[in-house]
Amino acid sequence: MTAPTTHVPQPTTHKNMTMVAAINDALDIALAADDTVHIFGEDVGVMGGVFRATDGLQAKHGEGRVFDTPLAEAAIVGMGIGMGLAGLKPVAEIQFAGFLYPALDQILSHLGRYRHRTRSRYHLPMVIRAPYGGGVHTPEQHADSPEAILAHTPGVKVVIPSTPADAKSLLLSAINDPDPVFFFEPIKLYRSTKEDVPLGDVRIPLGKARLVTHGDDVTVICYGGMVEVAQKAAAAAHAAGIGVEVIDLRTLVPMDTDTILSSVTKTGRVVVVTEAPRTAGFHSEIAAIIAEEAIEHLRAPIVRVTGYDAPYPPFTAVEDVYRPNPVRVAKAIRQVMNY
Amino acid sequence: MVQCLAPDGSVVREDLLPDPETRLELYRQMRRARHFDERGWVLYRQGRLGVFPPFGGMEASQVGTAAALTKNDWLFPTYRDTGAALTLGLPIARTLAYWRTSPHGWHMPADLKVLPFYIPIATQYPQAVGAALAERRQGTRNVAMAFIGDGGSSEGDFHEALNFAGALNAPCVFILQNNGWAISVPTRAQTRATDLSRRADGYGIPGVRVDGNDALATYHVTREAVNRARDGGGPTLIETVTYRVKPHTVADDPSRYRSEADTAGWDAKDPVTRLRTHLLNAGLMTEDSEADLLAEIAAEFEAALAEADSYPEPTPAEILDHVFAEPTPQLKKQRAEILAEHAQDKKEQA
Ligand SMILES: Cc1ncc(C[n+]2csc(CCOP(=O)(O)OP(=O)(O)O)c2C)c(N)n1
Numbered sequence: 001m002t003a004p005t006t007h008v009p010q011p012t013t014h015k016n017m018t019m020v021a022a023i024n025d026a027l028d029i030a031l032a033a034d035d036t037v038h039i040f041g042e043d044v045g046v047m048g049g050v051f052r053a054t055d056g057l058q059a060k061h062g063e064g065r066v067f068d069t070p071l072a073e074a075a076i077v078g079m080g081i082g083m084g085l086a087g088l089k090p091v092a093e094i095q096f097a098g099f100l101y102p103a104l105d106q107i108l109s110h111l112g113r114y115r116h117r118t119r120s121r122y123h124l125p126m127v128i129r130a131p132y133g134g135g136v137h138t139p140e141q142h143a144d145s146p147e148a149i150l151a152h153t154p155g156v157k158v159v160i161p162s163t164p165a166d167a168k169s170l171l172l173s174a175i176n177d178p179d180p181v182f183f184f185e186p187i188k189l190y191r192s193t194k195e196d197v198p199l200g201d202v203r204i205p206l207g208k209a210r211l212v213t214h215g216d217d218v219t220v221i222c223y224g225g226m227v228e229v230a231q232k233a234a235a236a237a238h239a240a241g242i243g244v245e246v247i248d249l250r251t252l253v254p255m256d257t258d259t260i261l262s263s264v265t266k267t268g269r270v271v272v273v274t275e276a277p278r279t280a281g282f283h284s285e286i287a288a289i290i291a292e293e294a295i296e297h298l299r300a301p302i303v304r305v306t307g308y309d310a311p312y313p314p315f316t317a318v319e320d321v322y323r324p325n326p327v328r329v330a331k332a333i334r335q336v337m338n339y
Numbered sequence: 340m341v342q343c344l345a346p347d348g349s350v351v352r353e354d355l356l357p358d359p360e361t362r363l364e365l366y367r368q369m370r371r372a373r374h375f376d377e378r379g380w381v382l383y384r385q386g387r388l389g390v391f392p393p394f395g396g397m398e399a400s401q402v403g404t405a406a407a408l409t410k411n412d413w414l415f416p417t418y419r420d421t422g423a424a425l426t427l428g429l430p431i432a433r434t435l436a437y438w439r440t441s442p443h444g445w446h447m448p449a450d451l452k453v454l455p456f457y458i459p460i461a462t463q464y465p466q467a468v469g470a471a472l473a474e475r476r477q478g479t480r481n482v483a484m485a486f487i488g489d490g491g492s493s494e495g496d497f498h499e500a501l502n503f504a505g506a507l508n509a510p511c512v513f514i515l516q517n518n519g520w521a522i523s524v525p526t527r528a529q530t531r532a533t534d535l536s537r538r539a540d541g542y543g544i545p546g547v548r549v550d551g552n553d554a555l556a557t558y559h560v561t562r563e564a565v566n567r568a569r570d571g572g573g574p575t576l577i578e579t580v581t582y583r584v585k586p587h588t589v590a591d592d593p594s595r596y597r598s599e600a601d602t603a604g605w606d607a608k609d610p611v612t613r614l615r616t617h618l619l620n621a622g623l624m625t626e627d628s629e630a631d632l633l634a635e636i637a638a639e640f641e642a643a644l645a646e647a648d649s650y651p652e653p654t655p656a657e658i659l660d661h662v663f664a665e666p667t668p669q670l671k672k673q674r675a676e677i678l679a680e681h682a683q684d685k686k687e688q689a
Contacts, residue, residue: 047523070493313658321655
């Protein structure tokens with residue numbers, strides 16, 4: 001951040017918040033601005049969500065607008081589809097991304113196809129929020145990163161913020177988007193940091209990546225929970241005289257190919273980081289795009305730093321082996337530098 | 340609602356009482372389960388157990404039902420069904436290991452057909468139908484028993500499973516533990532149905548509602564269902580009406596969604612106390628013989644805890660084990676990466 005040029009105190013237009021508070025703020029603003037917005041899911045009402053993302057919203061906006069559903073993900077998504085068809089803006093919560101699977105039929109068969117199969121007569125302005133990812137020692141299946149499954153589904157958008165301010169403005173964009181959007185929230189980052197978040201209805205357009213650090217030598221492409229990991233690796237590399245450009249994709253669909261390619265054209269070296277399993281992940285798509293569009297600029301093979309082709313381990317003692325850490329990313333940076 | 344013992348321990352259905360030996364065994368199993376639950380809390384606070392879902396107050400619902408099985412039968416438990424798994428014979432040490440997030444908790448004994456606790460809701464119900472059907476096709480008289488909660492019975496898998504089991508006459512016993520809550524959502528907000536056992540009607544199979552805090556009653560109705568299934572009579576849905584007096588998990592704060600008044604009254608229905616009073620009144624147990632039993636249970640638990648403590652921590656590359664019978668080339672490469680990164684692990688392998 002740039003230092004203020006004057007010492008005159010400015011009226012505050014920001015508030016220091018965690019990511020989960022920023023998400024709550026965005027939902028509050030969306031509910032207040034548009035009475036077609038409805039929030040529902042397991043435990044989102046009275047309890048305010050298992051992570052408190054919907055805390056206080058039912059009390060403020062009423063049980064008609066923010067409500068608990070029975071425990072059935074397929075029906076949560078399917079009902080949301082019907083609500084969207086009939087003129088509401090459904091904002092559903094799936095309690096953990098790893099419990100999205102019962103709803104996959106509704107998502108793959110319908111959510112992504114409605115506009116196409118009705119020639120835009122109907123569209124689905126639905127948002128599905130789901131906490132995802134590891135790093136906090138959860139039980140089995142609570143730490144999955146299923147974003148590639150959604151990104152591979154035509155007709156749905158996929159957003160994954162990595163900072164409180166981004167979470168707020170991307171979520172508001174998602175809710176105001178005419179198409180279905182999956183909004184994955186990195187559990188690890190929900191409360192680990194705070195930052196100044198702009199007040200009011202602020203939006204970042206979907207499909208614009210964020211340059212987290214600038215550098216001429218290596219491009220590190222990541223999103224969500226992996227951004228802080230990549231940042232730490234980049235800081236270490238900077239200290240060793242290597243310039244690392246960290247790109248936070250922010251949205252996987254649509255993907256900001258321009259930002260990726262202009263960085264890769266400059267650096268010629270690429271590391272892609274994700275905590276999802278390695279085979280057939282979204283990181284492979286990124287690598288493929290670069291191979292197609294910028295291979296002549298590459299000075300080293302693209303390196304992927306990922307989870308592994310095994311279920312995410314709920315074994316506390318070795319969980320951290322699975323999830324990429326700054327050391328693994330730093331090693332990949334050295335690898336592309338030394339090629 | 341089927342009931343054998345009133346909350347005060349007096350007998351309401353003499354004709355349903357199991358033999359004395361069985362009553363004592365049910366009490367022993369409920370005590371083992373309760374001991375696990377109580378020690379589990381302490382171990383969690385000491386950092387020696389991970390987050391686990393308590394089941395104290397639901398012992399009759401779990402023990403009375405699982406006790407109707409033999410070791411040749413299948414058990415598909417949810418995360419809350421530690422008591423059921425212990426009753427069928429899952430070793431305490433393995434169970435502790437599971438809730439300690441150790442892979443040693445995933446090694447199920449070869450002489451048991453019990454699956455690791457299911458975390459995703461309802462997914463195991465159709466699987467139980469398949470296991471039951473497979474036993475029947477292979478000419479055995481073995482059955483499958485699956486557990487679910489009142490919340491879980493809203494999932495599609497629950498309904499598909501009941502329908503399949505009925506249509507295919509699978510020897511399956513479905514236990515629906517209605518403990519009043521799905522995390523913060525009370526049953527009345529979960530469904531407009533007020534008698535969940537009647538869901539069976541829609542699938543043409545018998546449904547039974549039983550006092551889930553009465554071990555003699557849960558045992559009686561489950562045994563009937565198990566016997567019917569063994570004899571080719573098909574599946575049964577049993578709703579055990581009970582209450583989750585404890586929080587959803589040891590890390591949950593129920594004051595956010597329910598008041599003390601919601602829970603008041605359930606302590607007076609405590610399943611362990613109920614059977615205890617009956618056994619003492621019937622002269623089947625004395626305070627002295629109970630003291631011996633409790634000492635034996637405590638000793639068994641501490642020995643199991645010591646065994647669980649002795650299980651080695653997993654090594655880094657172990658996270659890739661057991662994905663396929665033969666690791667793919669990709670997994671082999673990934674294993675090599677992990678080994679190279681973790682020098683200590685590498686030394687152990689050498
Ligand atoms: C498919 C799926 N969705 C959501 C969850 C998160 N979750 C865990 S327990 C729970 C409530 C379950 O309530 P119930 O079925 O009544 O069982 P109880 O916990 O009361 O034993 C929820 C929503 C999950 N584990 N799996």
